Amino acid sequence: MGDTVTAHVDDHHGHHEQDFWSTYVFSTDHKMIGFQYLFTGLFMAAVGGFMAYVFRMQLAFPGESVPGFGLVTPGDYNALITNHGTIMIFWVAMPMLIAAFGNFLIPLMIGCDDMVFPRLNRLSYQIFLISTILLLAGFFVPGGAFGGAWTTYPPLAARGEYNLTPLGAPIWLLAVALEIVAFLLGGINFVTTVMNSRAPGMKMMDIPIVIWMIIIAVVLFMFSVGPLVAGAVMLLFDQVLGTSFFIPSGGGDPVLFQHLFWFFGHPEVYVILLPEMGIVAEIITVFSRKKLFGYKLIVYTTFMVGILSMIVWAHHQFIAGIDPRMASVFSFTTILISIPIAVTFFAYIATLYGGSIEFKLPMLWAIGMIAEFLVGGVTGIYLGASGLDIYFHENTFVVAHFHYTMFPIVILGGFAGMYYWYPKMFGRMMNETLGKIHFWGTIIPFNFIFMPLFSLGIGGQHRRIYNYLNFPDLASPEFQNLRVLATTATVIMLLFQIPFVINWFRSMKSGEEAGNNPWKANTLEWVAPSPPPHGNFPDGLPTVYRGPYEYSVPGRDEDYWPQNAPN
Amino acid sequence: MTLHTGTNAIPRRQVVPSGVIAMLLFVATEIMFFASLISAYLVIRAGALEWPPWGQPRLPVAATSFNTVILLLSGAALLKAHKTFFREDNSVLPQKLVGISIALGVFFVAFQGYEWVQLIQFGLTMVSSTYGALFYLIIGTHALHAVLALLVLFYAYWRLSPARKTKPDSAEFLSMQIFWYFVVGVWPFLYVLVYLI
Numbered sequence: 001m002g003d004t005v006t007a008h009v010d011d012h013h014g015h016h017e018q019d020f021w022s023t024y025v026f027s028t029d030h031k032m033i034g035f036q037y038l039f040t041g042l043f044m045a046a047v048g049g050f051m052a053y054v055f056r057m058q059l060a061f062p063g064e065s066v067p068g069f070g071l072v073t074p075g076d077y078n079a080l081i082t083n084h085g086t087i088m089i090f091w092v093a094m095p096m097l098i099a100a101f102g103n104f105l106i107p108l109m110i111g112c113d114d115m116v117f118p119r120l121n122r123l124s125y126q127i128f129l130i131s132t133i134l135l136l137a138g139f140f141v142p143g144g145a146f147g148g149a150w151t152t153y154p155p156l157a158a159r160g161e162y163n164l165t166p167l168g169a170p171i172w173l174l175a176v177a178l179e180i181v182a183f184l185l186g187g188i189n190f191v192t193t194v195m196n197s198r199a200p201g202m203k204m205m206d207i208p209i210v211i212w213m214i215i216i217a218v219v220l221f222m223f224s225v226g227p228l229v230a231g232a233v234m235l236l237f238d239q240v241l242g243t244s245f246f247i248p249s250g251g252g253d254p255v256l257f258q259h260l261f262w263f264f265g266h267p268e269v270y271v272i273l274l275p276e277m278g279i280v281a282e283i284i285t286v287f288s289r290k291k292l293f294g295y296k297l298i299v300y301t302t303f304m305v306g307i308l309s310m311i312v313w314a315h316h317q318f319i320a321g322i323d324p325r326m327a328s329v330f331s332f333t334t335i336l337i338s339i340p341i342a343v344t345f346f347a348y349i350a351t352l353y354g355g356s357i358e359f360k361l362p363m364l365w366a367i368g369m370i371a372e373f374l375v376g377g378v379t380g381i382y383l384g385a386s387g388l389d390i391y392f393h394e395n396t397f398v399v400a401h402f403h404y405t406m407f408p409i410v411i412l413g414g415f416a417g418m419y420y421w422y423p424k425m426f427g428r429m430m431n432e433t434l435g436k437i438h439f440w441g442t443i444i445p446f447n448f449i450f451m452p453l454f455s456l457g458i459g460g461q462h463r464r465i466y467n468y469l470n471f472p473d474l475a476s477p478e479f480q481n482l483r484v485l486a487t488t489a490t491v492i493m494l495l496f497q498i499p500f501v502i503n504w505f506r507s508m509k510s511g512e513e514a515g516n517n518p519w520k521a522n523t524l525e526w527v528a529p530s531p532p533p534h535g536n537f538p539d540g541l542p543t544v545y546r547g548p549y550e551y552s553v554p555g556r557d558e559d560y561w562p563q564n565a566p567n
Numbered sequence: 568m569t570l571h572t573g574t575n576a577i578p579r580r581q582v583v584p585s586g587v588i589a590m591l592l593f594v595a596t597e598i599m600f601f602a603s604l605i606s607a608y609l610v611i612r613a614g615a616l617e618w619p620p621w622g623q624p625r626l627p628v629a630a631t632s633f634n635t636v637i638l639l640l641s642g643a644a645l646l647k648a649h650k651t652f653f654r655e656d657n658s659v660l661p662q663k664l665v666g667i668s669i670a671l672g673v674f675f676v677a678f679q680g681y682e683w684v685q686l687i688q689f690g691l692t693m694v695s696s697t698y699g700a701l702f703y704l705i706i707g708t709h710a711l712h713a714v715l716a717l718l719v720l721f722y723a724y725w726r727l728s729p730a731r732k733t734k735p736d737s738a739e740f741l742s743m744q745i746f747w748y749f750v751v752g753v754w755p756f757l758y759v760l761v762y763l764i
Binding site for chain 2: 116184187188191192195223225226229230231233234237241242243244250251252253256259260263
């Protein structure tokens with residue numbers, strides 16, 4: 001054992017002079033793989049954002065040529081909506097929140113030099129990259145990209161003659177399947193690393209919340225992904241070989257696919273939510289200079305969230321002809337799961353209460369996330385009630401609800417994490433002014449995009465329509481004005497991402513030097529130099545003496561107490 | 568400690584070796600995958616008017632029960648290999664037992680393939696009915712896993728050969744076996760479900 005560790009450490013410190021390819025492209029270093037995931041995720045976010053811009057323009061100004069895209073045909077519209085959803089979930093949320101932050105943070109925060117299986121980690125990213133290219137290639141095959149919604153419900157998705165994308169549909173499925181393989185490899189690596197490579201002295205209850213949350217999310221992912229893979233394989237056979245697993249005329253069952261899909265799809269929401277809740281927990285503790293309220297409580301309720309999230313999936317199918325008795329059960333579990341999530345949020349608010357809050361950039365995003373996610377959570381109660389859901393499910397109320405949960409999670413939470421760990425990633429601080437412009441320019445338009453969708457939805461605006469002006473009931477000027485408002489806000493919000501891009505690249509060169517611990521935080525990643533070298537801790541792997549949230553401890557000169565400080 | 572970087576870094580004792588954890592997590596995912604295939608089978612079967620559908624060939628129950636015994640014996644041989652590996656360090660017995668396990672496993676897969684050829688000749692295909700489609704999906708997925716697990720066992724066999732200087736330690740050897748145990752362990756469920764009832 002001792003020998004292998006020595007060899008391992010030697011290996012990391014012996015090869016400093018690596019060429020471009022092995023440093024940036026075929027790296028096995030967890031930080032570089034994290035960056036690869038992060039930049040791929042950000043690139044895909046831009047692609048997905050552009051798609052949203054195009055179809056929002058079509059809804060506000062139907063039939064007019066969209067600048068930068070051209071005329072949107074109904075087929076284009078379907079493909080854009082489908083791939084916007086797919087990209088934002090599978091190619092932005094997953095790689096950014098889990099893969100990028102997980103890879104970057106896990107070894108640094110638990111105090112080890114790299115993942116347990118570095119080459120498996122590299123393979124994970126390579127498979128992910130192939131899946132990315134494959135998904136985008138779907139747009140360039142005859143027939144165009146798949147347009148049957150990101151949920152790929154059969155029979156529409158199961159036959160080329162129904163969805164009119166005989167090549168796009170299987171390519172979409174293959175891309176998603178490959179992407180899942182990539183995250184499976186990464187996830188196995190994450191759990192194994194946290195179990196076996198924690199710094200000496202770091203007990204289970206000394207692990208930072210964000211690591212706990214990532215690990216629970218990953219385990220949740222691993223337990224829920226099997227059904228999706230099974231469903232995808234069967235659907236692929238339906239598409240390519242002509243079997244009838246999901247075709248009623250051939251003896252199949254289309255609702256079966258919905259069950260398989262949502263058995264994964266609902267835990268997936270929590271797979272994305274949990275890492276981000278962890279990021280927010282780290283940030284609010286550091287910037288309130290106060291101990292995290294109820295560390296163990298949060299860990300245990302997160303376990304509860306994980307377990308409950310496996311038994312709520314059928315609330316996506318209330319309108320699929322599900323037995324009403326069954327629907328009541330799923331209504332109950334759905335509303336039940338809001339309890340542990342609410343407990344976590346109350347713990348966060350209790351952390352903020354009485355703290356010396358500093359509104360630095362990461363804190364702004366974290367607070368923004370908590371506030372906006374609350375709206376998403378509260379509107380979810382209406383959808384969880386199976387009776388109300390019958391009305392709300394097919395109009396834009398559900399779209400607005402979904403984006404009020406996902407946008408704070410992925411975008412606000414993601415930016416919170418990026419602003420918070422940027423000094424560690426690149427060794428320099430980001431510009432506060434540009435960051436604040438970015439924050440307010442994102443969060444205000446965000447509300448103007450999706451608030452109108454709530455009222456449009458309640459007013460009866462169906463959510464899968466290419467041109468509302470063809471429907472007399474939906475073509476009224478009041479409705480159309482709200483659509484134009486939402487579209488205008490979308491464009492403004494996308495434009496306000498430019499300050500972020502400028503800030504990101506400019507700060508890399510000319511930002512203020514960050515030093516090891518610019519935020520005066522306790523967790524181990526701030527012990528390493530910024531940016532951390534290959535092997536992370538050149539002064540020796542740290543030893544842990546206490547939990548990660550000892551802020552403002554009475555009787556100490558400093559208001560923080562790093563985990564690795566002996567006293 | 569000979570760590571030249573660390574002052575006080577004592578490596579964490581691995582309660583469960585990393586390779587074993589990784590394989591167990593992977594197997595957990597696989598269990599959920601097979602559980603979904605089984606549930607899909609039950610749902611579609613429950614919705615069918617007649618099972619197996621009229622005009623479709625019946626599955627070879629007796630021959631496959633023989634094949635099931637072969638597969639279980641293969642798993643037992645591997646278990647024995649694991650036990651002897653702990654007891655006798657320099658014996659060639661573990662390698663021989665792994666070889667027996669592989670031989671039985673290969674026989675199982677080949678026998679399945681032979682059955683498939685026959686069934687296709689009798690008119691049972693993926694598109695002939697959902698009955699056929701589910702049969703080939705579930706049994707085929709299992710066969711694919713069996714082939715993969717056999718490749719891992721081949722690797723273990725090669726690693727155990729007396730000519731090699733470094734042998735796998737017990738944790739490595741265990742992580743190589745886990746996947747085959749999964750393939751053997753899941754089969755009786757599939758046999759009972761797809762062939763018997």
